Amino acid sequence: MEISLNEISLTTLFFAAIFTNNILLTNFLGLCPHIALSRDLKSSLGLGAAVVFVTTSTSVLNHLLYYHILIPLHLEHFRFVLFIIVIASFVQLVEMIIDRYFPRLYIMLGIFLPLITVNCAILGISLFMVIRDYSLAQAMVYGAGSGIGWMLAITLVASIRDKIQSTANLPRGLEGPGITLIITGLLSLAFMAFSGMIQIQ
């Protein structure tokens, strides 16, 4: 299995990460912000954009640190600590840089950045990268693809939810998280139709 993994072309991996192995719809990662924030389209887009940027950068950073520092020192067990620190500090750094140099962008994305640290999708991508033995280029493409896939899923659910809440008459118990989960389930079912296209595991 490992041999075939390393032969996956970057384009295949990119599209597989978006469609067939969507991080939210097939791996259940990043559900908490998804349920809390998929209320309106605008904030889902903002959060999605921030996530794409952070996943791409942190998967590259974590790949470099893991293979060049932890492996030579035989400290593989510390990868959890390393990854979470890299992610938390990277997010903080980006927040400071954006605040200082791009104030307009900060107003748009600012409130979403701290939320990203606790987004399981980011850590999940780094952990998948280690388990599946991705090369540096593969890690970057996988990070970007997964981020885009997450953004796609959350914006789709946000727009469907928006439509449903304005038109449908939902039972009271189903409002909020209940209906979000069922929409996500249907969407996940729809995305399974892509799985005949490419398969990475």
Next chain:
Amino acid sequence: MPIAGSNKQILTKGLWIENPVLRHVLGICSTLAVTNLVINTLVMCAGLIFTLAMSCITVSAMRNYTPDRIRMMVQMLIISSYVIIVDILIKAYLPEISVALGPYVGLIITNCIVMGRCEAFARQNPPIPSMLDGLGTALGYSLVLLIISVVRETLGFGSIMGFTIMPDSFERWTIMIMAPGAFFMLGIFIWIVRARYPHLYEEKS
């Protein structure tokens, strides 16, 4: 800040009234993925119970020595140390389950419940109540996920913990072992509970 209620109340409120999954729909990411088999869910939940109870004790014991500004970082470090212990234990004693769980054990770190309980309770209360609070919350969480995994495994594989319980004529529901099954199950479960006990979730909706 004073302790909220007696120890027993602290322990039991996480089970039902303040159930993290049903009430806040938090922290399901790391565990929902493994609910297609009861045994995997059990191992994950045991890992979470250990991590949450121990992290709450530690955060609470260190609460007077942790500067406020870096408390998030300190909590993250405490949580990840316990998750590393869980990971090593599972790898050593249950190697095949460790492979099946893949990255999800590590993802306990970003499980919002752990951080949430440390922030909301353990940071302001003495160690023993904090541990009970963590324990109660983790048990309430495990309860919901175990119910989901029992339904998913029964319908998807016709078995529980690997023992076949359904007759041979039973048509297996393939959808239950795939991702959409988990979303539907949790959605429907939340719907049933909220419809049945609306007073519990009044202010939320």
